[in-house]
Amino acid sequence: MKQFLKVIGRGVLSLFLFLGRIFLFLLEIIYITFTTPLKVRNFLRQIRFFGNKSLVVVVFTGAFSGMVLALQGYYALNKFGAEALLGPVVALSLIRELGPVLCALMVTGRAGSAITAEIGIMRITEQIDALTVMAVNPIRYIVVPNILAGFVTFPLLTAIFDLVGIYGGYFVSVYALGLSEGTYFSQMELYVDMEDIKVGLYKSLSFGVIVTWICTFMGYNAKYGARGVSKATTEAVVLSSVVILIWDYMLGALLL
Amino acid sequence: MIEIKDLHKSFGTQRVLKGVNLKIEEGQVTAVVGRSGGGKSVLLKHIVGLIKPDRGSIFIRGQDITKLSGKRLDEIRSQIGVVFQGGALFDSLTVYDNVAFPLVEKGKLKKEEIHKRVIKALSDVGLQGMEYKYPAELSGGMRKRVALARALISEPKIILFDEPTTGLDPILVRTIHKLIRQAHEQYGFTGLIISHEIPEIFEISDKVAMLHDGKIIEVGTPEEFQKSENPYVKNFIMGLEEQEDRL
Incomplete structure (x- = not known):
C-alpha cells in the first residue's frame, strides 16, 4: 500500500513539475515575443519549413478526407432522402472540425516532430549552450520564430486542406455518386456562413501555437543522446495529438 | 581575473x-x-x-x-569565448556563417569588416577555402578548428x-x-x-x-x-x- 501511494505521489508530483515547466516556458516565449525584435530571417525560414514539409501530406489527406466524407455522408443522407445536403455536410464537417484537426495532426507528425528532433539535437550537441554563451537568447533565436510560423502557417494549411477536401468531396459526389454539380455548391453557399469559417480559423490558429509550443518545449528539454531525442520526439507528437483533440472539444463547446 | x-x-x-x-x-x-x-x-x-x-x-x-x-x-x-567539447557548431550554417555568427548577432560591424575578420580567423586556424562547407562535411579536427575560429573572432578577453x-x-x-x-x-x-x-x-x-x-x-x-x-x-x-x- 505504501509503495502504491509512493508511486501515485511521484506520478502526480512529476505531472505538476512538467506542467509548471511547460507553462513557464510559454510565459517566457510570450515575454520575449513582445519585448524583443523578431528574428525575421528565422521566422521566414520556418514558414517555408512548415509549408515545404507539410503541403503534400495536407493536400493528400485533405483530398481523401473530403472524398470519404462525401461517400459516407451520401450513404447516411440517402436514407432520409436528403442527398442534396451532401455539399453542406462535407463543407461544414471540414471547415468546423476535420480540417483544423486533421491538418494539425498531419503537420504535427510531419513538421512538429522535425522541430523537436532538430532542437533536441541542438540541445545535446551543446548548440543551445553555444547560443547562450554568445549572449544570444535561444528562445528568441529558435523558439519564437517557430511559434509565430506555426501561428501563420496552420490557418493557411488548414484553408488548403478544406479547399482540397471540398473539391475531393465534389469529385466523388458528382462523378461517382451522380449528384448534380449545382446542388453540391449551391446548398453549400446556403448553409455555410462566416461564423463556421471563423470557428475553423480560431481552432487552426490555436493549434498552430499549441503544436509548436509543445514540440519546441520537448526538443528544448531533450536529454541524454540519441535516445533522449527520439523519446522527446515521440512524446512531442503524442502529447500534441492528445492536446489537439482535447482543445478541439473545449474550443468547439465554447464556440458552438 | x-x-x-x-x-x-x-x-x-x-x-x-x-x-x-x-x-x-x-x-x-x-x-x-x-x-x-x-x-x-x-x-x-x-x-x-x-x-x-x-x-x-x-x-x-x-x-x-x-x-x-x-x-x-x-x-x-x-x-568570454567558449570552445565546446564537440565544437557545438550550428549544423544548418556554413563554416563561414558559423564563424561570423557572434559578430553578426552583435550587429556592430559592417558586412565588409565581418568578412575580413572571418577570412582572417579561418586562415589563422588553417581553414582557408573551407568557408562554404557545412560542419557535417568536416573532419573532427577541422570542426574543432572552426570552433576555435568562432571563439576567437570577437577577440574575447577570456576563452x-x-x-x-x-x-x-x-x-x-x-x-x-x-x-x-x-x-x-x-x-x-x-x-x-x-x-x-x-x-x-x-x-x-x-x-x-x-x-x-x-x-x-x-x-x-x-x-x-x-x-x-x-x-x-x-x-x-x-x-x-x-x-x-x-x-
Missing part, C-alpha cells in the same frame, strides 16, 4: 563539486586536468553561467557572476576550452595545442583549458590544476605540478589506476 570560491554543485544525490577554489590569472593559460566524469565540464559551465551553483561564488573581473542574470550576465558573457582535443589523434592534438598557443600569443586572452591530455597539456599551460573528488587538490606551474607529491596527481600523470578502479 577569474576567482572561484568554495563552489558546490550536486545533481540529485550525486555531489559533483565539493568546494572548488581556483584563481585563474589574467593573461595566463590555466589547465584543469582530472579524471573523466570528475566535474571539469560542470566547472566550466559554471564560469559562463550555464549552471548555477548550490553554493559558492565565481568572480570575473570583480563581479560575482553567480548572482547575475539577464543583460548583466550577457555583458560578462560577451567577454574557455572544454576538452578541445578529445577524440583526435596525437598529431591533431599537437596541432590544436599549437593553434591555441599561437592564438594566445596573438590575442593575449586569459585561457582555461579542461583537458586530460597528459603530458601535452604541460606545453601550452602556464598553470595546471587538478580536480579530484570535487575539489582542486593541486595547482602549480607545469614543472611544479609534475613534481607534486600528491599520490592522486602522481597516479594521474603516470596513468596508474587507483584502488577503486582495479578490476
Whole structure:
C-alpha cells in the first residue's frame, strides 16, 4: 500500500513539475515575443519549413478526407432522402472540425516532430549552450520564430486542406455518386456562413501555437543522446495529438 | 581575473563539486586536468553561467557572476569565448556563417569588416577555402578548428576550452595545442583549458590544476605540478589506476 501511494505521489508530483515547466516556458516565449525584435530571417525560414514539409501530406489527406466524407455522408443522407445536403455536410464537417484537426495532426507528425528532433539535437550537441554563451537568447533565436510560423502557417494549411477536401468531396459526389454539380455548391453557399469559417480559423490558429509550443518545449528539454531525442520526439507528437483533440472539444463547446 | 570560491554543485544525490577554489590569472593559460566524469565540464559551465551553483561564488573581473542574470550576465558573457567539447557548431550554417555568427548577432560591424575578420580567423586556424562547407562535411579536427575560429573572432578577453582535443589523434592534438598557443600569443586572452591530455597539456599551460573528488587538490606551474607529491596527481600523470578502479 505504501509503495502504491509512493508511486501515485511521484506520478502526480512529476505531472505538476512538467506542467509548471511547460507553462513557464510559454510565459517566457510570450515575454520575449513582445519585448524583443523578431528574428525575421528565422521566422521566414520556418514558414517555408512548415509549408515545404507539410503541403503534400495536407493536400493528400485533405483530398481523401473530403472524398470519404462525401461517400459516407451520401450513404447516411440517402436514407432520409436528403442527398442534396451532401455539399453542406462535407463543407461544414471540414471547415468546423476535420480540417483544423486533421491538418494539425498531419503537420504535427510531419513538421512538429522535425522541430523537436532538430532542437533536441541542438540541445545535446551543446548548440543551445553555444547560443547562450554568445549572449544570444535561444528562445528568441529558435523558439519564437517557430511559434509565430506555426501561428501563420496552420490557418493557411488548414484553408488548403478544406479547399482540397471540398473539391475531393465534389469529385466523388458528382462523378461517382451522380449528384448534380449545382446542388453540391449551391446548398453549400446556403448553409455555410462566416461564423463556421471563423470557428475553423480560431481552432487552426490555436493549434498552430499549441503544436509548436509543445514540440519546441520537448526538443528544448531533450536529454541524454540519441535516445533522449527520439523519446522527446515521440512524446512531442503524442502529447500534441492528445492536446489537439482535447482543445478541439473545449474550443468547439465554447464556440458552438 | 577569474576567482572561484568554495563552489558546490550536486545533481540529485550525486555531489559533483565539493568546494572548488581556483584563481585563474589574467593573461595566463590555466589547465584543469582530472579524471573523466570528475566535474571539469560542470566547472566550466559554471564560469559562463550555464549552471548555477548550490553554493559558492565565481568572480570575473570583480563581479560575482553567480548572482547575475539577464543583460548583466550577457555583458560578462560577451567577454568570454567558449570552445565546446564537440565544437557545438550550428549544423544548418556554413563554416563561414558559423564563424561570423557572434559578430553578426552583435550587429556592430559592417558586412565588409565581418568578412575580413572571418577570412582572417579561418586562415589563422588553417581553414582557408573551407568557408562554404557545412560542419557535417568536416573532419573532427577541422570542426574543432572552426570552433576555435568562432571563439576567437570577437577577440574575447577570456576563452574557455572544454576538452578541445578529445577524440583526435596525437598529431591533431599537437596541432590544436599549437593553434591555441599561437592564438594566445596573438590575442593575449586569459585561457582555461579542461583537458586530460597528459603530458601535452604541460606545453601550452602556464598553470595546471587538478580536480579530484570535487575539489582542486593541486595547482602549480607545469614543472611544479609534475613534481607534486600528491599520490592522486602522481597516479594521474603516470596513468596508474587507483584502488577503486582495479578490476
